[in-house]
Amino acid sequence: MDIKMKKVLTIAGSDCSGGAGIQADIKTITAHKMYAMSAITALTAQNTTGVYGVQEASPEFVAQQLDCIFTDIFPDAVKIGMVSNARIIEVIVEKLKKYNARNIVVDPVMVSTSGCRLLNDDAMEAVINKLIPAADIITPNIPEAEALCGMKIDTTGGMEAAAEKISEALPGSVLIKGGHLSHTADDLLYSKGKAIWFRGERINSPNTHGTGCTLSSAIACNLANGLTMEQSVKNAKAYVTGALKAGLNLGQGSGPLDHCYRINIEGKS
Ligand SMILES: Nc1ncnc2c1ncn2[C@@H]1O[C@H](COP(=O)(O)OP(=O)(O)O)[C@@H](O)[C@H]1O
Numbered sequence: 001m002d003i004k005m006k007k008v009l010t011i012a013g014s015d016c017s018g019g020a021g022i023q024a025d026i027k028t029i030t031a032h033k034m035y036a037m038s039a040i041t042a043l044t045a046q047n048t049t050g051v052y053g054v055q056e057a058s059p060e061f062v063a064q065q066l067d068c069i070f071t072d073i074f075p076d077a078v079k080i081g082m083v084s085n086a087r088i089i090e091v092i093v094e095k096l097k098k099y100n101a102r103n104i105v106v107d108p109v110m111v112s113t114s115g116c117r118l119l120n121d122d123a124m125e126a127v128i129n130k131l132i133p134a135a136d137i138i139t140p141n142i143p144e145a146e147a148l149c150g151m152k153i154d155t156t157g158g159m160e161a162a163a164e165k166i167s168e169a170l171p172g173s174v175l176i177k178g179g180h181l182s183h184t185a186d187d188l189l190y191s192k193g194k195a196i197w198f199r200g201e202r203i204n205s206p207n208t209h210g211t212g213c214t215l216s217s218a219i220a221c222n223l224a225n226g227l228t229m230e231q232s233v234k235n236a237k238a239y240v241t242g243a244l245k246a247g248l249n250l251g252q253g254s255g256p257l258d259h260c261y262r263i264n265i266e267g268k269s
Pocket residue numbers: 113140141142177178179180185186187200201202203204205208210211212213215237240241244
């Protein structure tokens with residue numbers, strides 16, 4: 001392995017159908033020409049039509065995976081996705097602190113696109129009080145941002161008010177993703193008291209399974225490369241838009257993104 005190659009760790013749940021979670025993250029990291037590592041918090045039985053089962057890893061086993069990773073191949077950035085219970089969250093936060101992990105991106109996954117809860121009720125407090133404060137950036141979608149700030153968000157003005165409120169208690173940045181508002185795909189970054197809009201082209205496609213996982217791991221890759229938060233989000237959004245636009249159409253429900261789109265473009269040139 002090229003020792004200059006950047007290494008990115010994803011701590012998340014497995015999606016056996018390959019569209020979201022660990023699998024989307026590893027594809028994204030690999031498409032960024034980086035070395036991907038994973039600590040799996042839960043196995044899910046899901047596909048493009050829904051989530052049919054969840055089997056959590058034990059907190060001890062998550063701890064063991066993180067010890068193996070951090071004591072051997074130290075990551076340049078860490079993305080955290082689905083973590084369904086409070087004990088696993090506590091273990092993760094303890095290990096991030098112990099090993100002084102850097103460039104931490106938290107996607108506070110709560111409910112899948114297909115409507116299945118991926119976070120236990122008792123874990124919400126741990127997400128708010130432990131996991132989110134450990135992040136350099138958090139990337140809630142609209143329903144997640146509503147749960148974090150207790151406000152209804154149905155306009156871009158509402159996104160600004162929510163981002164300001166959420167960031168009050170946080171040392172890091174907040175990116176509220178606008179995919180759940182109709183007609184637009186504009187995301188709002190609130191960083192160090194400054195609001196920055198990333199205007200997106202809304203693609204008319206049902207195949208958006210894994211967009212949030214992909215965006216957060218692409219941000220982690222860009223941070224690993226030493227880019228600023230603003231540039232990292234900008235590049236990550238362009239990656240998601242390209243992977244959506246490529247038009248892959250798999251499965252009978254909300255299908256996955258095409259992570260080969262850049263390889264395919266490079267191959268043609
Ligand atoms: N139809 C779409 N067209 C273009 N971009 C989209 C579309 N849906 C979502 N996105 C983008 O994908 C990313 C993930 O957004 P979102 O769907 O809101 O999050 P999540 O997948 O966590 O629910 C954001 O950058 C958002 O703007």
